[in-house]
Amino acid sequence: MIPDGNTVPHPTQVDQVRPEHLPDGALSLVVFGPGRGEAMVVMLPDGGVGVVDGCREPSSPETGRGDPVREFLAALEQRARLRGADFRLGFVCLTHPHDDHYAGLGRLLESYRGRVDEVWSVPNVGDRYAEALRSFVEVTHAGRETLPDDAKVRGLQRVLAELVEAYERQNSRFRHVGQGKRLLSKVVQSKNLELSACGPADADVNHAQMALVEGLESLIAEGEHSARFDPNVTSGALLIRWGQAGMLLGGDLLCKHGRHLGWDEVCGDIHPPIQVIKVAHHASLEAHHEELWARLGAALAIVTPFKDAKGSMPPRPEQVARLAQDAVVAITSVPAWPRRAGVPLAMYATPRSARSRQRVTSARNGVLSSMSPSPGEADTHNAVAVSLDATGKLVRFVLAGKANVYVPPARARARP
Template sequence: MYTMLAGASPSVMRAAVMGAICLLARESGRRGGAAGALGLAALGMIVVDPAIVEDVGFRLSVAATAGLLAWGTPLAAWLRDRLPARLPGWLVESLGVSLAAQAATLPLVLLHFGRVSLVSPLANLVVAPIVAPVMLASLLGMIAGLLMAVGLPALLMAPVVLGASLLLGAMIAVGSIAAALPLASLELAEPAGLVAAAATTLLLLSAGTIRGRAQWRRLTGRRRRSGAALRSSPTLAATHPRAGSTRRTGRRVTVVLAGAGMALLLVAGSLASGRADGRLRITVLDVGQGDAVLVEGPRGARMLVDGGPDPDRLLALLDERIPAWDRRLDLAVLTHPHEDHAAGLALLLERYRVPVVAEPGMIGAGPGDQALRQVLSGSSIRRVLLAAGDTLALDGVAVRVLWPRPGEVPLRPPDEGRSINNVSVVLDIRYGQRRMLLTGDMEEDIDPQLLRDGLAGSGPIDVLKVAHHGSRSATTPELLGALRPRVALVSAGADNPYGHPAPATIERLESSGARVARTDRDGSLEVSTDGRDLRLATTGGRVAGPPSPRMEAALATVPAARQRSFVCAIPAPIPTLLSDATPRPPRGRPARRAPAERSLPLPDPWPGTALTSRWEPPCYDRSHGHPITSRGRRALGRSRSARLARGALLGRGGDRCLPGRPHRGPWHRRGPPHRGERSPPPRHGQDVAGRPSAQAAGSR
């Protein structure tokens, strides 16, 4: 009846079928477990309806139940041993059950929803005591409704219905309050969510292998045998021939799964950290004498306005701000087809995934615009024409086109100057209480038309991207008086031949009360806001690194004092020569004395050795408590590597040279180097003295 009242959803059907299987097993006298009932119920439902595997509720229900069966009791016991004893037992068990269910469903939650709740375990602790009364009250309320239908007075059933509604309201209130808490959930969109889902799956598998090994030992009655016990007892070695290897294999599988899971978690964390943090970012890139503005939405969407004059420099700047695993731009906008705005877009479309390119519709004569149109014609990228009144969607940020007017853009420009600048796309960006204006290269004769079209009465703006690189013929006093910008951003190249930005324009901006930031002086300019505050950050200089071939001619006009040399950060190899403070080797070739200016106090990696200019890697022999010797028969003293020393004492790895060729000389049994007795290596089953070893005697 509950299944029918709940709507017979896949998760409810799973619970009903699983309960029926358990009841049937008990009544038939068969021994069965909940895990087998869960598997049989899931398999039967999939056979009846294969499409049910696509249902998210079915997946979550099966995963949560499996997590409860596998880790609920062990996790509760683990918490009971570590939490204060004064906590109630039901509270500790509820916390363990909640954590087990959430851990089992975490990969699916990340995969399907891209979000993980951080407060759900605590919220479940509050809601858990209410669940049973809510179900009982709901059942009584249903019975009351049936009785009311047959004539029972409604007043008698009112307390039951009121109690059920109050309990349900309490559950809803707990969920609402928990969801409203700061940092209640963590959003991990693609690809971070997918990587985190894979990482949690591997971690859960590693935990499952540990749990499975313990269960297998409990069911089979086998106890863990140490390696020393197996070696010391011939009987145990005979009865457990592969015990050590099996245990080592299980441990290796666990370590590999856990290590891979942790590595993927680190990758997911880096992916998540590369995402936006709820702030709108507008970055005027320092591309030289040109324009390129990167707009990043509060949820990670990206829009690039113009591409600058140099493709290589544009891509270098974008690579610094966009992670290598997410080569995505949601929209590219070309304000007008001048080379200092269009030259970098063609190569950008080949490097990044850009589904849409928007422009005013004018065809330029420059090679940059021609290359852009050639790329667009040979690809599936959608081309959109922008005009005043159009709007763009960017993560909830309102982007409105103010210019050019519809139908007033010619296909080809009558000249190469002001006619092209005056078709520049002007974008009005609003986010919360903040407003930014990107003006392209519009000239002074466009300002009055924008003011007449309604820009004058729209209120002040916070950020103005100054038109035409701050030239004298742009950004009139009338426009500044109507907009009253707080921050003015100027994109211009250092020591450009046009004199941008003009001193008169800078004076007008400062007189209007705006704080002026310039790419030629301050580097790339980033303005960020969460809709309320406003922050301005600069890189403090031009892009580091060598100039691209396309900028060589332009940089040739820059004075030498303003040019920066490219310094390689890879250190050059320095020969390791002996210094006066380094001890000399006891035997062998005499060490060369280093020149005074090259004398470096180098550490001694092995006791009793020294570094030489012709150092050879040591070759390790079986030493059985005597100093380990190198290829030159010098005493190297005790090895600092516990593994190598232990292997030498146990008689493993004879004639092993790391990483050189094996040493075939006689063995040193005792005494200092070159003075002890010499003897051939012992045969298999003998110790150093030639006597049968204890292990060989036991095997006989």
């Protein structure tokens, strides 16, 4: 599908998403996907801000430089100060403890200590669970499973410790992310605004916790384990509704296999209207629930690649081509796909490299000057942003960095 200006507006192309690119009073979503991992900033129509997951450790933990989420929040904070307002985060959510979703999130929580109203997470937030998960990952990451390297293990330790810190010592409220859990509810502009969790299923959480315990027990008793603990099985999925506007943030939730129920268990709770979907698990086939996809009929699908989509990594071109039959498909960074027949093509030219070297020098946007990307960090800011009004109309569509809309080759001839 090609943006027609009515259902999905033609995108604004920028080097880096900034607060001024998104309208006040709208429901906005910024999806950062620099090429591995994903993170999201949710901007509510009353000015509230939340963060879902993390995608990069900052090159400067103090300033946040190198983490696109921290840089975007710094710009929001600067704008709030200019308006004479305090800046807080309404919520910070960890959908699941995989390194492409928690990278940088611990540093973010450190930076905003005492300024986070709520922390949301699928695992029970507490020292005992954190210690169990740390122990399992530390012992097994050098074994047969593909697990994070030492630096990313430390990142996991940090984010779990900071979730405990926020909940137990910084007075942040904790909310459990699970099927049917209401996380936020209020009235904004005379319209109901609700943010809820539609997954994972309780049975999947129970099975995953048992697998973690079994793995630890076998490690203690035998020095090796046979239980497979896959955090994707318990990935959170979030649903945002405001009036007739709807967004589904799929996390890395997978479809049913074996004892795992996945989307099959929770999809009955998700109904139209949904205009925007952050596609689950980098648009892998094992995360695509065809019945749910067809029923929701979203106008815009946002995909984040995994490891630049090299080799067999998602998103696969054939899956993107399938999604593009029904929706505008925006991908946050260029997949490393082979050139062959049937591979989806980018619709738009990427922003000129000269724009990547521009610096903002006005006093009003001074914070943006210090956060402007250096040439080596340019891909950090690959992102897709979208804004909806309460009627469900998409009022803003932004492609940042190397983000683009991908269409099957036959449709690419109809470029705008």
